[in-house]
Amino acid sequence: MNSPTATAAPLRLFTFAAPPRFYALVGALVPWCWVATVLLAAAGLYIGFFVAPTDATQGDAYRIIFIHVPAAWMSMLLYVVMAAWAGIGWAFNARLASMLARAIAPTGAMFTFLALWTGSFWGKPTWGTWWVWDARLTTELLLLFLYFGYIALVSAIDDVRRADQAGALLALVGSVNVPVIYFSVKWWNTLHQGATISMTAAPKMATTMLTAMLLLTLAFWAYAFAVIFTRTRAIVIERETHTAWVVELTQGKSRS
Amino acid sequence: MNWHSTSEFFAMGGYGLYVWGSYAAAAGLMVLEPWLAQRRHRHALHDAASAHTPGSKA
Numbered sequence: 001m002n003s004p005t006a007t008a009a010p011l012r013l014f015t016f017a018a019p020p021r022f023y024a025l026v027g028a029l030v031p032w033c034w035v036a037t038v039l040l041a042a043a044g045l046y047i048g049f050f051v052a053p054t055d056a057t058q059g060d061a062y063r064i065i066f067i068h069v070p071a072a073w074m075s076m077l078l079y080v081v082m083a084a085w086a087g088i089g090w091a092f093n094a095r096l097a098s099m100l101a102r103a104i105a106p107t108g109a110m111f112t113f114l115a116l117w118t119g120s121f122w123g124k125p126t127w128g129t130w131w132v133w134d135a136r137l138t139t140e141l142l143l144l145f146l147y148f149g150y151i152a153l154v155s156a157i158d159d160v161r162r163a164d165q166a167g168a169l170l171a172l173v174g175s176v177n178v179p180v181i182y183f184s185v186k187w188w189n190t191l192h193q194g195a196t197i198s199m200t201a202a203p204k205m206a207t208t209m210l211t212a213m214l215l216l217t218l219a220f221w222a223y224a225f226a227v228i229f230t231r232t233r234a235i236v237i238e239r240e241t242h243t244a245w246v247v248e249l250t251q252g253k254s255r256s
Numbered sequence: 257m258n259w260h261s262t263s264e265f266f267a268m269g270g271y272g273l274y275v276w277g278s279y280a281a282a283a284g285l286m287v288l289e290p291w292l293a294q295r296r297h298r299h300a301l302h303d304a305a306s307a308h309t310p311g312s313k314a
Contacts, residue, residue, distance in 0.1 A: 054258060060269035064278045110289050118278040125274050230293040237300035241307055250305035
């Protein structure tokens, strides 16, 4: 028995599932996420443009990889996280989880669009075409439509909790697409190159290039936390406008 | 150091359009999206405040 202070401050697993606590906590975290975003992006861009050498076969066009791969990773990761929170919100009737899922969708769609856009700008000089109906590109485009479909569905239904449930169903069914995107370059003979980084083999790129890409991946993570937390705070206030704590929050503001 | 002059840096070995076209889209979207999210938060607080003010039409 080594916990004499166990009775003080009951900070449990679900403490931050209460919207007021979550609102205050992430409000404090957002500025730090922005600091991390700026520092990591600056370091990654510096290494990516001034330290990493020009590629022997692709010239300087390869430098698109430093944002293309992180954006594509984020597009898939955020979809899985969105579907998971939407599912938790549905299964356990957890309001905050559903709000998080809704807050993630626009950021996931933004990264999906960015992965497609940068891929297009990389494909033109290296493949000779802006777009091709290749398995990897097509499934990534489907991911963008899944994000749009989720956003459209949850905003089309007036009953907020029913909208959350319908959105969760769509998000969970659509999550089948994520492993298909990931393995598409193995399953089909595609124009898109295979994975540069994998869990099982040594990376097929120079250390400085890898460092730049990983720094920008971390920057995108920090960015995603910052913007998703900001949007979640907005959604919390929109949904809880008439609760006592929001009344107190806004009146405390107007008094000062 | 990869570049001997500023113009060489912007030329990106002849791939300037593709490299900067990618980075400009990333920078633009990653400024626009946080701005929209912050605006939404501000509007939510504003709407909540006016809904609670007695006598307001909200």
